[in-house]
Amino acid sequence: MYLTDRSAAPAADTGPGRRRGLRPGVTPVVLVLGTVSLITDISSEMVTAVLPLYLVTTLGFSPLAFGTLDGVYNGVSALVQLTGGHLADRVRNHKLLAGLGYGLSALCKPLLLLAGSIGTLGTVLALDRTGKGLRTAPRDAMISLSTPIAHQGRAFGVHRAMDTTGAMLGPLAAFLILSAAADGYDAVFGVSACVAVLGVIVLVLFVPGRRRDPPTDTTDMTGEAGGTGEAGEAGGSGARPPVRVREALALLRLPQLRALACCAALLGLTTVSDAFVYLLLQRRAGIGEEWFTLLPLGTAVVFLLLAVPVGALADRIGRHIVFLAGHLGLLTAYALLLWAPATPLLVPLVLALHGTFYAATDGVLPAALAGIVPEHLRASGLAIVGTSQALARFCCSLGFGAAWTMWGDGPALAGSAVGLLCCAAVAGLVLRPARRIRRPPPQPDEQQGPT
Template sequence: MYLTDRSTPPRADTGRRRRRGLRSRAAPVVFVLGTVSLITDISSEMVTAVLPLYLVTTLGFSPLGFGALDGVYNGVSALVQLVGGHLADRVRNHKLIAGLGYGLSALCKPLLLLAGSVGTLGTVLALERTGKGLRTAPRDAMISLSTPPENQGRAFGVHRAMDTTGAMLGPLAAFFILRAATDGYDAVFGVSACVAALGVLVLVLFVPGGQRAARADGPTENTGRQRHHDEPDDGGAPPDGAGATDGAATADTGPPVHLREALALLRLPRLRALAGCAALLGLTTVSDAFVYLLLQRRAGIGEQWFTLLPLGTAVVFLLLAMPVGALADRIGRRTVFLAGHAALLLGYALLLWAPATPVLPPLVLALHGTFYAATDGVLPAALADIVPGQLRASGLAIVGTSQALARFCCSLAFGAAWTVWGDGPALAGAAAGLLCCATVAGMVLRPTGGTRS
C-alpha cells in the first residue's frame, strides 16, 4: 500500500504531452480558483494572525482555553467537509457548494466586530469554519477534475502557491492596520469582511459552473485511470461499478450520488491507508498558532511583531509549493509527503533545544513552510489515482476530515499539556509522537512491487 506514485504515462505519450504544453499542467480554472483562494486567504489570515494574541493577551485565555477554541476553529470545518464533499457530488455542482461556503465565511467576518463574549466569539468562529468546511472539498475536486493525473501535484502546487500568497499578504495587512488604527482589532475584522466579499464576487463571476466547469480545460483524452503495469490491484472497486476515471465530465453527468456510494469508498484499501496515515500524523501536528506562540517565547519576539510570524511560513510555502508539487509528480508523493513531516520534526527540535539566536525564527519558519509545501497539496493530489471522478469531492472530504479531526484532538491535548506541564514538555511529547507516527506511516504507505517511492 502506498500514498501514490508517479503517474507519468509511457514514453510513447511524450509527443502528445508536449503538444498539450502548459495547458496540461494547470488549467485556467486552477488559476481562477487560486485567485479566489488568494483573496479569501488575505481575509482569513488577517484574522488568524491577530487571533492568538487577541485571545491570550486581551481576553486573558489560558493555553487550555485557547487550545479548546482553536480546536473548535479547526474541528468544525473538519466535520462539515464530509457534508460539503457529499453535497457537491450529489447535486453535481461543485461551484454551488463552494460558493455557499465562501459566502458563509464572508458573512461571519463582520460578526466578529459584535462578538463581545467567549460564547459569541466561539459561535462566530464555528460558523466561519463551517463555511471553510463546505468549500474545501468541492474546490479541490474542481482542481483535480480539470487536471490530468500525471500533473496533479503541479496543479495543486499552483493553487497552493496562490493561496499562500494571500496567507502572506493577510498578516502583513493586519500588521499595518494594527499600527495605523486606533481600535486595531476592530479595524482588522472590518477590513477582513470587505476582502472576503470580494473573493465571493470573483468566484461568482469568473469560475464556470455546472457542466461548463466539468469540461473547462479538463483532460479530454485518455480519461481512464492511468496505472503502471506493476501497480498492485487494491482489491476494492469503486461503488456501483463506477470506474476510477479522471475525466472531468464524470463530475457533472450521470445520476445523483447516494450516501451509500460515498461511504463505500472506505472499502478501497488505498483510500483507507491514506486517510488513516493522514489522521495519525495529524495527531502530532501542533497548531500553527501554538508554533508561533512558542517561537515568540523562545526567541523573545515583541508582541508588535507577532503578526509577522505567519508571513515567514507563507513566504517559504509560496516559493516551494509549485516546485515541490512537480517534484512529487516525478519522484513519488509518498517520499515528498514524509520528507515534509521530517522538516516539521526538525522545527520542533529547534524550538526545544536551539539557543535563542537571531537565526532561530527564520530557521523554524522556513522548516514550517517547507512542511506545508510538501504536504498540503501533495495529499489531495494523491487521490487522483484512487477515487473515481464522480466521487472525487467525497473522497477528498474523507481524507481531509480524518486529518483535520486529528489536528483538532492535537490542539486540545497540546493546550492541556501546556497548561499542566509547561510548553517544553508538551512540545517534546508532540515531537516524540510525530517521530513514531511518521515511522508507522512510512511503513504503511511504502511502495510495493516495482514502483518507485
C-alpha cells in the same frame, strides 16, 4: 496497504493542462480558483494572524481556553467537509457548494466585532469554519478534475502558491492596520470582511459552473485511472444518478484510500497548530508583541517559493515520499524550539522548516488521491481524507492546550515531538511503495520437469 502516487496515463497529456500558453497541469480553472483563494486567504489570515494575541493578551484567555477555541476553529470544518464533499458530488455542482462556503465565511468576519466571550467567539468561529468545510472538498475536486493525473502535484502546487500569496499578504495587512489604527483589532476584522466579499464576487463571475456528466468513468474502484476529469466530461450523453451516501462511504473499501486517510490522521494527532507554534517561537526568541503578526508571513513566504517545485518533485519521485519528508521537516522545527539556543537564526530557521512542511504536505495530499478515487466521487474522497486529518488536528489542539496548561509549553512540545517521530515511522511503513519481485524466467531443464 500501499499508496499509489504515480500514474502512467498517456491520454492525460492531451487534456486541458496542455492548452496553449499554459504549463502542463495549470488549467484556467486552477488559475481562477487560485485567485479566489488568494483573495480569501488575505481576509482569513488577517484574522488568524491577530487572533492568538487578541485572545490570550487582550481577552486574557488561558492556553486551555485558547486551545479549545483553536480546536473548534479547525475541527468544525473537518466535520462539515464530509457534508460538503458529498453534496457537491450528489448535485454535481462543485461551484455551488464552494460558493456557499465562501459566502458563509465572509458573513462571519464582521461578527467578530461583536464577540467578546468564549461562547460567542466559539459560535462565530464555528460558523466561519463551517464555510471552510463546505468549500474545501468541492474546490479541490474542481482542481483535480480539470488536471491530467500526471500533473496533479504541479496543479495543486500552483493553487497553493497563489493561496499562500494571500496568506503572506494577510498578516502584512494586519500588521499595517494595527500600526495605523487606534482600534486596531476592530479595524482588522472590518477590512477582512470587505476582502472576503471580493473573493466571493470573483468566484461567482469567473469560475465555470456545473460540470457535465462524463459518458464513462475511466477510474475504477481499484484505483486504476485513465481519464483527465473535465477532458472526459465534454459531450457526455448519459446522466449518472445522484451519488448516494452508501456509495461515498464505499470508498473506504479502497485499501489505498484507507491507508492514506489513516496516515493523515495519525500524523495530524501530533501536528501542533500554527498558532501554538508562533506563540512558542515568540516566547522562545523573545519577540515583541508588535512583531507577532509577521511570524505567519515568514511561513507563507517559504510556502510560496516551494509549493510549485515541491509539487512537481512529488509528481516525479512519489507523493508519499515528499509527504513524509515534510513531516520530518516539522519535527526538526520542534527540535529547534526545544533545544536550540535563542540566537537570531532561530526565527528564520523555524519559519523556513514550517513553510517547507506545508509545501510538502498541503497540496501533495489531495494530489495523491487522483489515481485512487473515481471522478464522480472525487469530492467525497477528498473530504474523507481531509476530515480524518482535520479531526486529528482538532484533538491535537485540545490535548496540546491542556498539556501546556498543566505541565508547561516545553513538556507539551516534547511529547508532540516524540509522538510525531513514532507516527512518521509507522506512516513510512504503511505508505511505502509496493516492491515487485521479478522472478527469473525458468531455464529449459526446469520447463521439462524431472526426468
